[in-house]
Amino acid sequence: MDNDLQPDRNLRDRNLDWFRSAAPYINAHRNKTFVVAFGGEAVQHANFIHLIHDIALLNSLGIRLILVHGSRPQINARLAETHQQSQFAQGRRISDNAALPAITQACGYVRHRIEAALSMGLAQSPMQGADIKVISGNFLTARPYGVRDGVDYQLTGEVRKVNTDAIEKVLDHNSISLISHMGYSPTGELFNCAWEEVAEAVSIQINADKLIILDQAQGLFDQHNQLIRELTTTEAKTLLTNEQHPLPHLDAAVRACKQGVARCHLLSFENQDSLLKELFTLDGSGTLLANESYEKVRQATINDVGGLLELIEPLEEEGLLVRRPRKLLETEIDQFVVIERGDAIIGCAALYPFANSSSGELACVAVHPDYRQGKRGDTLLEHIEKRAQTLNVKKLFVLTTRTSHWFQERGFKPAEPDQLPAQKQKLYNFQRNSKVFLKRLV
Numbered sequence: 001m002d003n004d005l006q007p008d009r010n011l012r013d014r015n016l017d018w019f020r021s022a023a024p025y026i027n028a029h030r031n032k033t034f035v036v037a038f039g040g041e042a043v044q045h046a047n048f049i050h051l052i053h054d055i056a057l058l059n060s061l062g063i064r065l066i067l068v069h070g071s072r073p074q075i076n077a078r079l080a081e082t083h084q085q086s087q088f089a090q091g092r093r094i095s096d097n098a099a100l101p102a103i104t105q106a107c108g109y110v111r112h113r114i115e116a117a118l119s120m121g122l123a124q125s126p127m128q129g130a131d132i133k134v135i136s137g138n139f140l141t142a143r144p145y146g147v148r149d150g151v152d153y154q155l156t157g158e159v160r161k162v163n164t165d166a167i168e169k170v171l172d173h174n175s176i177s178l179i180s181h182m183g184y185s186p187t188g189e190l191f192n193c194a195w196e197e198v199a200e201a202v203s204i205q206i207n208a209d210k211l212i213i214l215d216q217a218q219g220l221f222d223q224h225n226q227l228i229r230e231l232t233t234t235e236a237k238t239l240l241t242n243e244q245h246p247l248p249h250l251d252a253a254v255r256a257c258k259q260g261v262a263r264c265h266l267l268s269f270e271n272q273d274s275l276l277k278e279l280f281t282l283d284g285s286g287t288l289l290a291n292e293s294y295e296k297v298r299q300a301t302i303n304d305v306g307g308l309l310e311l312i313e314p315l316e317e318e319g320l321l322v323r324r325p326r327k328l329l330e331t332e333i334d335q336f337v338v339i340e341r342g343d344a345i346i347g348c349a350a351l352y353p354f355a356n357s358s359s360g361e362l363a364c365v366a367v368h369p370d371y372r373q374g375k376r377g378d379t380l381l382e383h384i385e386k387r388a389q390t391l392n393v394k395k396l397f398v399l400t401t402r403t404s405h406w407f408q409e410r411g412f413k414p415a416e417p418d419q420l421p422a423q424k425q426k427l428y429n430f431q432r433n434s435k436v437f438l439k440r441l442v
Helices: 002-029 048-060 072-081 100-118 164-172 195-205 233-242 248-258 274-280 302-317 326-331 376-390 404-408 422-427
Strands: 033-038 064-069 087-089 092-094 134-136 140-144 157-162 176-179 182-184 190-192 210-215 230-232 263-268 287-290 295-299 336-341 344-354 359-367 395-400 413-415 435-440
Touching (some): 002 274, 033 048, 048 100, 048 274, 064 100, 064 195, 100 190, 157 182, 157 195, 195 210, 195 248, 230 233, 295 376, 302 336, 302 344, 302 359, 336 376, 344 376, 376 395, 395 404, 404 413, 404 435
Parallel strands (some): 033 064, 033 210, 064 176, 134 176, 140 182, 230 287
Antiparallel strands (some): 087 092, 140 157, 182 190, 295 336, 336 344, 344 359, 395 435, 413 435
């Protein structure tokens, strides 16, 4: 009987572990404002109901949500029913008077689909007892996109202003604000805007903490078809320059970041767990865009001691590192630099200068096992060497039991214990029998 229950227990334990690991993200996201944007393709996809469940969960966790939707495939279907065909220029639909009824019908259909899905509350479903309030309105003031490169876009528009006061009132009542791609002019005209640009404008003007764009692709991929986990706006601009096809979602994300949105996320609406994985795990599921790198090297502080212990204790157990009690780590914290990814410490190294010898010890070089494929060890070494030079350290030495080749590949030469500074020679552990390597700094 116990054996039959074991798989269930393992699954339960994994779920509890995940929930515990998500706790810092839950606390960090509470009362933050997220704009979640997706096109009509997401609404007609089989995974749409799972996306709605995840949006409901975010709402229940106290996240202030603004949903922005498009309806391109639905517009195309409505136009086909009336034997109409849109013209496009530079990837943008030219909306005329004849197409406007189909456009508004499609937009209304998508809006009602979203509202209906968020209103579900069936027993024994993820939406049970949710009681979510969704409020739509004429939150956008739009203007004509105009004539560009000789093309008159007619009733295609662009966002002029977002009624942030009205949206804030919706959010203050724990309701979800639902915004379509349709904008209105003070003269009563209706304009068809690009949903990506609507999401961009809303996130900027509402001072959103995140803009999350859900598209068919998982995110952005490099030339080797590998997912790009993180991108700065500078790198994204280079990518856009070299890209042969327009990437409106990336364009919008770059502009939003440049205008003050701290984080933009490019995810797939086709993957069932993409939204939750992106928001509640360290590496996410798609591409993160920010003005500065999500991962950085910095001086360690006393607040990092807990994260450092989590990183180095498994390596101490394996005998790769010398054991450092918490009190010693607290005393020596100023000697450490760390690699911080989000709120997690995934790498560290320390420099211990020796007075009157122009030497310094490189110690406690560690990178989390999940992040050893990059060049993070080289990044740590580079920072330590720069710090050593500012302290007038001419020689760097390291003691190691298993990673001698790594250090030799980076310019360290084999040495003997008697070549260490006198103070370090007295502390040398002959039982551990670490190999000594030296590197002269230019």
